Amino acid sequence: MTIDAAPPPPANRAATLVDVARLSGVSKATASKALNGRDDVNPETRSRVLEAAEALSFRPNSVARNLVSGRTGTVGILTNDLEGRFVIPILAGAEDALGSGQISVILCDARGDRIRESQHLATLLDRRIDGLIVVGGARTEPRPSLGRSLPVPVVYAYAPSSDPGDTSLVTDNILGGRMAAEHLLDLGRRRIAYLGGNATFLASREREQGARAAIEAVDAELILPEIAHGAWSEPWGRLATTRLLERHPDLDAIIGAQDGLARAALDILRDHGRAVPGDVAVMGFDNWEIVVTNTRPELTSIDLMLQALGRRAASLIFEALAGGTMPPGVEALPVELRARASTLGNG
Amino acid sequence: MTIDAAPPPPANRAATLVDVARLSGVSKATASKALNGRDDVNPETRSRVLEAAEALSFRPNSVARNLVSGRTGTVGILTNDLEGRFVIPILAGAEDALGSGQISVILCDARGDRIRESQHLATLLDRRIDGLIVVGGARTEPRPSLGRSLPVPVVYAYAPSSDPGDTSLVTDNILGGRMAAEHLLDLGRRRIAYLGGNATFLASREREQGARAAIEAVDAELILPEIAHGAWSEPWGRLATTRLLERHPDLDAIIGAQDGLARAALDILRDHGRAVPGDVAVMGFDNWEIVVTNTRPELTSIDLMLQALGRRAASLIFEALAGGTMPPGVEALPVELRARASTLGNG
DNA sequence: AAACGCGCCTAAACCGATTTCGAAGATGCT
């Protein structure tokens, strides 16, 4: 308390911990402890420090904090999904599981380029992310593993890793196929067509497999279009539906492997004057808002619950960070059916 | 070179700069300079250091590097666009302008919640991001400014800031409206309807304004539906189109304020047996891949060039970081017309 | 009275890099 040099105001740069310490007349260490709620600091001192911090509108530099803690409070998301159709809901789920704002997400889009992918991976690791979520693109087939020796917990989401030692999270497409078929069977449909799109897509084959199991279990009929290899596009869906109606005029339900295909089927049925769901019930997969609410009638669909998938991915990483271990293997998450007028009618 | 304690191998933790220095027999300082290509280090020494770094597979900890440099090499993106329809292309554009991998993007979704937005902003600033891009949601009306005193350069993208002192980037919707109308006028159309969706959306009003200017300039007719306030939804688009056809059976073109509305118009025209583009030419806005390539016929649309917008946003931040200054005000970026069969036909 | 415990605080080490500044040695020049 002698005649001391007046503490210079922080000028334009942001206030730092020593500014707070100086203003409240304590040491850096005490200021730090006061701000972090440690218990070996006098309540009166603490409030002086808090006031000073408030006055200087002090915000701790998390870069510095991260350096000593060894944690950065960031999770990387590495994806190839340029359209963002899958990655966005997964991101949203991860974000709220990570406690909004506590942990941040660094999003990297490799755009299907292996080189760019490994570059992104390298910089993510250099940034010392605490965990990594690898989100598959359009396809759900297993993707090459990033390797087992990564220094952070990794979750593969949507498309699993090819290495069974990694932790992968996928949607249960077989279950989805079964649920779709059972829904239609429950409604009394017996001749159900599966509009598969592109059979080279694992997701499409699995959904078919699930549907087939349910249909054959009750001796109903599964109808497939002759045109096996199509695109995931509506033009193909329209063509295939037209052919289906020619060869199987008595079919009473259509499952589109994806909402767009179901929409294509709806369009063709309308052209042919077939009532939906009166003559033919129709449903799709993905429960893509922009499609299902805009069709005539609104489309029943299987929701992939991607947000839940993102949440699960985040909490797996969370547990690993808390000292737990990552369960190896592929975990298939349940999907849910959203029934709308295209199968239920206006009842 | 005396009998020295053997340098302990890095065990399981990641190799650090001192490990490299020790292995190559130099000081931390020299190792750092060698790795960073500074010129006051002997070539022979440098290669010894590089070998050591290679052997230990050393990667510099960028958290530590950031602490001293004061830069983190990260840019925040703050958005309310839950669907990701706008933010994803903007993100993609920003990413490649930022030099793939050199600068990373932290994506935060506030989901329309002001509280969550300011939380996210606070943690982004605590993380010492180098710049911030604020991406507007569905609406393009000016949004509240984050304030002028932010310690980092900020760009508002898609929806501008309400403060003219901020830097905003928007798509030129008036130009878009004019281009759409001129395209149709060039094709000989004279009675052009504008299917505006929801007139409370600035984007819709601006597109209408641009179209009106072009149409009135040549004394052609702009037709508007009676139902002024609709949703941005296809069901509304179908209803409005039906009414339009009743009152204006002679219209020869329809501009949908958005691709979905144009699609709705196509559906109704087909129901009524009107040929597209023979009787009526149709076009939309957004050039949304998933819509425009799936309609019958494929849809002409105005591309908002959001990726270019993202690139521009990133390079503005880049320049500001390099010592430049942010140009205040709103910059409207040009859009582009993608002509397809719904106006051109199969010619 | 010596020993001990406790509450509160600080100096200093630390995280892992970069950067400054000066020293040592080699070389060039007069």
Add this chain to the structure above:
DNA sequence: AGCATCTTCGAAATCGGTTTAGGCGCGTTT
């Protein structure tokens, strides 16, 4: 030889926090 210059390297400071080890004052115990 004497001096300046250049090259090459390292000790130490720095970034902004957290954590540890210990010190001091004071009350309590035996």
